[in-house]
Amino acid sequence: MGGSFALAARQAGLVGSIAGYSASEKTRQTAVQLQVIDQACSSVAQAVQGADLVLLAVPVGAMLKSFEAMRDVLSPTALLMDVGSTKCDVIAAAQASLGERLPCFVPAHPIAGKEVSGIEHADAALYHNRRTILTPLPCTDSVRLQAAHALWAEMGSHVSTMTPEAHDATFAAVSHLPHMLAFAAVNALSAQPQGAAYLDMAGPGFKDFSRIAASDAAVWRDILSANRTEVLTQAAHFRAALTQFENALTKGDSAALQQLIQQASALRAAWTLQAHTPRNTTSEA
């Protein structure tokens, strides 16, 4: 996510020199070799020192430590953003650690990603024609919020704002729970003695359904943990919906079964992936 941002920002002419830090020496070297960054730094503080723009792209569980590491060197005029998939917990970490620099922080969530992670998969087009959600705090500096909006828009992203709470409830429903269901579906197969043989026979439907189950474990551990209340609420809604199917099957009630499928099929057939004009958000600008 960070490497893609660096490439996209450079391609859009939005940045000068890019300094980068990763805990992995190999990632730092590769980032320089691939010209994703100009300079590899040996600490968060060194990378942040003197920067006009700071993008924090770490699993959400690692945000607090990173905020603490940059607080004392962050320029009072800097714009700081994250790319975390949950927002309430990242904001709590920022509030607990950034002190006077809290107004510099514009929480951001670009709705984009790949099942493959790592600097070698950095992609300048990752955020193009995708949605990016900003979830400002009451104390967020409005000039920085506008700058953040303009910056993501220049990279081809469609930008909108939500409250952190609405964001986390929404993405528990349409992203976090689906990931958990896909993980559980794969594990349910592998838990069976014939699981490997079953998987050999899976077709194109299973391929798409389970694609998100290949996502990074550390990243998704943190997302599900951070948003666990909303995720568990969505899991309960899902279980209730699944029970309706099981009951129809158990009773042999094929009319009820068809109605349940028809409801899902009609809704999903009418749905299209939108990057624009979300119904429940207000657009900046």
Add this chain to the structure above:
Amino acid sequence: MGGSFALAARQAGLVGSIAGYSASEKTRQTAVQLQVIDQACSSVAQAVQGADLVLLAVPVGAMLKSFEAMRDVLSPTALLMDVGSTKCDVIAAAQASLGERLPCFVPAHPIAGKEVSGIEHADAALYHNRRTILTPLPCTDSVRLQAAHALWAEMGSHVSTMTPEAHDATFAAVSHLPHMLAFAAVNALSAQPQGAAYLDMAGPGFKDFSRIAASDAAVWRDILSANRTEVLTQAAHFRAALTQFENALTKGDSAALQQLIQQASALRAAWTLQAHTPRNTTSEA
């Protein structure tokens, strides 16, 4: 499925004149207009009379009635196949209705399809590089089994055989349950007051995960009903796997959570869609 078979068989030079029957007058007319079939018939019996090759492409719940309608006119030398996604119930229907013609029947399941149904979406390439499973009965004529194998192979499909029971258990796990989960996930969203707003914000992950939820309601009512014992068994495995995630979240056990995700992620990342050399089937030669 039937229209695609007609186009593919003609393209491969496997058939002469093609007669077709659909209960829908509009479908019959369109099939002739699009040159998918040469002649539209007004009944199953008329379409089957004198045919060397009969393909029955109806929802699995409608198979029995179709078998009954063709029994008395089916040529003793004909090859009869279906394309149903479940096999034990279709075979039971054939056994109950085909009488002396039962050896003519080679149960078939091409692992291919679209979320859009209807003759206007017929596609000569639908079965190309896809798997087709044949589930012969003990009484199935071996010459017809070989002919069925050759026919699907000529259309570019990779053909293998399984027992009907193994087929239904396998596809409950890798196809029928995933469809039911996708239907339930969409219904769980639409059951919530904010469901429409949530759906507006869904991204590419949700798009792929839920694609199969747009599938045809009558077709999937019949598949889930016909294979309900196996589907309910797979649903129970899935619930057990989901419970592990919910327990890890409830307890705040992030190590357990990461392990569960890692297991799914590693397996799914290593999995690829195969059309060849299934592990648990024997290949015809």
